[in-house]
Amino acid sequence: MFQAMFHVPRPRHPLARLLLGLLGVAAMIAVAIFSLMLLVALATVGAAWLLIARLRMAWGKPATHAARPPPGGIIEGEYRVVRDPADPR
Numbered sequence: 001m002f003q004a005m006f007h008v009p010r011p012r013h014p015l016a017r018l019l020l021g022l023l024g025v026a027a028m029i030a031v032a033i034f035s036l037m038l039l040v041a042l043a044t045v046g047a048a049w050l051l052i053a054r055l056r057m058a059w060g061k062p063a064t065h066a067a068r069p070p071p072g073g074i075i076e077g078e079y080r081v082v083r084d085p086a087d088p089r
Contacts, residue, residue, distance in 0.1 A: 011017055 011020060
């Protein structure tokens with residue numbers, strides 16, 4: 001029933017069939033061109049993003065502000081042990 005709802009009968013006239021076929025091919029070509037343009041746009045944005053990130057790193061401005069550990073691998077700090085009163089240890 002679902003297929004019958006969207007069934008469009010093919011035209012009987014050969015010229016109408018040809019024009020409908022050409023219209024379908026033109027629609028597929030338009031969708032392919034649109035997707036290629038979208039792909040090029042995304043690739044351009046990605047390349048620009050990477051270029052800006054590398055330029056920031058080259059200029060000495062890191063893209064992220066990650067904390068660097070001190071030399072020697074020693075981290076100084078204070079801590080306090082907090083025990084759970086329900087824990088029987």
